[in-house]
Amino acid sequence: MSQPNFKQAIEKIDRANAQDPNIETYQGEDFPKELLYAKRMTETLLSFAPNASEELQIAARAQHIERWKISRDSYPMDRVGYLKWREELKNMHAETTATILKEVGYSDEFSDRVSFLIKKKLLKKDEETQTLEDVVCLVFLQYYFEDFAEKHSDEKIIDILQKTWGKMSEEGQQAALKLPLKDKSLSLIKQALA
Template sequence: MTTTPFQKASAWIDAENAQDPNSETYQSVSHPKELLYSNRMYQRLMDFYPEASEAVQIAAKAQHICRWKMPRESYPMDRVGYLKWREDLKKFHAKLTAEILEKAGYSEEFIARVSFLIEKKLLKKDAETQLLEDVICLVFLEYYLDPFVHKHDTEKLKNIILKTWNKMSDKGHEEALKINFSAENLQLIKESLGL
């Protein structure tokens, strides 16, 4: 049985994420948090855009690879600290993924493309970066909005939803409105968007 570079890279990304010491319970089963996120990203990408290139598929799986190794608390807890953390995270995820892809036998050109996507360059201008951003936003809205709702006040939530919405394409918006939100969250989304 031949293992393709894609199968090798996927297995190695999963193995890295499976080491996450943080867990999340979903449907009564406990999962390593970033492995669950990675699987959700990949599944949502394939549902939303099954013809996605191999580069986007890997970028989706590796979007948060080993994120726990760079905790938010290790940066100043202000806006500047947050933005620096986000920027450093993208580089960290891209570098780690590049090392895995090299080991899997991918070309330098392919590796550079995946890094470009993970670092979310040329959003709104590059179709694949936009596709990846749509998937990130869809996964957030479907699985991670609800926990946010219980942590933040309404104004902050509306701001988060609006920012998320503005990053998405029209196709992403259509898909988002098909998500099975709770009545309260759907109402909150509609209010945030002035619908």
């Protein structure tokens, strides 16, 4: 059995995400949406937790692998439908990633750990699951929050911010307060924390 290949695993995850038909324009350049998200996850993880394990680095990169394959509107547009959709996505992301990890020589044990992280098991109890959740929240706040906030009422945004904040560790919260956000966003965060 050859040595597991981290670089190959990342390349395969990126190749899968490069198939995303949804395009996001960032700094004047077009990117497949989930490929851009995956790179932001890695960048944020390595800045927030520079000593992240290989398992955590792969889980962060594959967090949304092929997310477009299960669309939100294939589930009822209510809270229950939303949660069921999220659960299906997590399972699909974990399975797709496990297949890639086997192809590049990782053990079942390693692959199971990555799946555990992608499924966000033992949040608040498992340090790496918590780090991954912090990074998800930081990426959302830094890159997606402002567009999202424009489409919803301040009341709804404050509720979402309070839920997001509740999922984060103290380190994650401190990092969030240092993000380069617009005044309006910072003001909504302050209202949510008041």
